[in-house]
Amino acid sequence: MASADSLSCQEVVELVTEYLENTLISEMHERFEQHIADCPGCTNYVRQVRLTIDMLHQLAQEPAFPGTKQELLQFFRNWKKGSGFC
Amino acid sequence: MSERTDQPENPFGVTTGQRTALTNLAGPGISAEDVHLIELLRSGNEAAFESLVDCHTAAMLRLAKVFVTAQAVAEEVVQETWMAVLVGLSRFEGRSSLKTWIFRILTNHAKTRAQREGRSIPFSSLPDVDTAVISNSSEPAVDPDRFLPADHQWSGHWISFPLDWREMPEERLLSQETHACIDRAIEALPPGQREVIILRDIEGWTSDETCSLLGISAVNQRVLLHRARSKVRGALEKYFEKA
Numbered sequence: 332m333a334s335a336d337s338l339s340c341q342e343v344v345e346l347v348t349e350y351l352e353n354t355l356i357s358e359m360h361e362r363f364e365q366h367i368a369d370c371p372g373c374t375n376y377v378r379q380v381r382l383t384i385d386m387l388h389q390l391a392q393e394p395a396f397p398g399t400k401q402e403l404l405q406f407f408r409n410w411k412k413g414s415g416f417c
Numbered sequence: 418m419s420e421r422t423d424q425p426e427n428p429f430g431v432t433t434g435q436r437t438a439l440t441n442l443a444g445p446g447i448s449a450e451d452v453h454l455i456e457l458l459r460s461g462n463e464a465a466f467e468s469l470v471d472c473h474t475a476a477m478l479r480l481a482k483v484f485v486t487a488q489a490v491a492e493e494v495v496q497e498t499w500m501a502v503l504v505g506l507s508r509f510e511g512r513s514s515l516k517t518w519i520f521r522i523l524t525n526h527a528k529t530r531a532q533r534e535g536r537s538i539p540f541s542s543l544p545d546v547d548t549a550v551i552s553n554s555s556e557p558a559v560d561p562d563r564f565l566p567a568d569h570q571w572s573g574h575w576i577s578f579p580l581d582w583r584e585m586p587e588e589r590l591l592s593q594e595t596h597a598c599i600d601r602a603i604e605a606l607p608p609g610q611r612e613v614i615i616l617r618d619i620e621g622w623t624s625d626e627t628c629s630l631l632g633i634s635a636v637n638q639r640v641l642l643h644r645a646r647s648k649v650r651g652a653l654e655k656y657f658e659k660a
Contacts, residue, residue, distance in 0.1 A: 339564070339572065339573025339574055340564060340573060340574045340575045341557075341559070341561070341564045341573040341574075342573065344557075344558045344559045344647070345557070345558050345643075347558070347643075348639055348642055348643035348646060348647075349639060349643075352624065352639060352642075354635075354639065370574075370575075371578055372574075372575035372577075372578035372579055373575075375578055375579045375580060375581045375582075376559075376579045378581060378582065378583065379579055379580075379582055379650055379653075379654065380646060380650055382582050382583075382590065383618075383646060383649055383650045383653060384618050384646070386590060386591075386595065386596075386599060386653070387599060387614065387618035387619050387649065388618060388619060388621060389591065389596070390596060390599065390600070390619050391475065391476070391619045391620055391621065399492060399496055400467075400470065400474075402496070403470060403496060403499055403500075404463060404466070404467060406499075406500055406503070407461075407463055407466050407503065408463070410503045410504070411461035411463075
């Protein structure tokens with residue numbers, strides 16, 4: 332049963348970022364975890380957010396532009412010459 | 418916070434001034450690793466420069482596109498940034514990390530370029546909230562219709578549970594279409610939220626690094642991250658339900 336100090340699912344979804352960032356005060360952190368332990372919906376919700384973060388991080392693996400890198404390295408060589416380092 | 422990121426008048430023609438002793442690297446933001454890397458760069462070590470370019474270019478491109486939409490323009494902005502980094506290297510004093518300094522030059526270049534092209538730059542780094550009261554946010558993380566109404570005994574609880582995405586085939590989660598869905602969701606975000614989710618979740622920056630680059634408080638950063646993540650999750654949920 333929902334007791335007076337238990338969080339609702341609607342509250343949990345607004346706290347999930349603070350929970351994952353570990354910035355909830357310890358009492359709230361506990362209440363959050365208690366709710367999750369009893370609520371399959373919110374357990375799935377937190378999992379979805381974690382998976383979203385994992386999927387976002389996969390985007391970082393996509394290749395950058397290769398075309399202009401040679402130009403950039405040529406600029407570096409000129410810069411080096413100009414600065415009298417070689 | 419106040420590292421100089423302005424550019425010289427002629428960023429491509431400067432030939433003097435790069436040779437500077439490392440004694441000016443005394444700032445609190447500088448790590449031993451950065452000092453070593455800057456030493457290599459200043460001594461003209463091309464491999465060090467190339468690996469730095471490889472390491473940061475994808476993220477720079479992604480961040481530039483928050484401000485300039487065309488891919489070609491974003492690539493130019495990244496190119497200009499690297500040139501400005503080399504030219505400005507002698508002035509770098511280590512008041513922020515090398516990475517933060519490079520990305521600050523990037524965002525300055527991108528914003529300048531966007532303005533020149535007549536795109537209005539919203540207060541991209543300024544979230545529209547100043548408080549930590551995320552729960553009273555005008556932008557709920559989840560559509561309120563997903564929860565039981567106030568007059569219900571279980572008010573605020575799910576009407577139907579979110580699905581367990583782990584039950585989906587992994588190919589689904591990793592597919593190109595899923596990536597495209599995430600890209601579209603990110604493109605639809607306001608610039609401030611976009612910057613934060615790119616840096617934190619795509620590029621894996623820490624909260625401190627992100628706040629330092631964007632010049633925002635940890636609380637504001639969390640609010641922006643929360644809104645951005647919630648929207649991307651919501652977009653994925655819709656996408657997965659449809660197919």
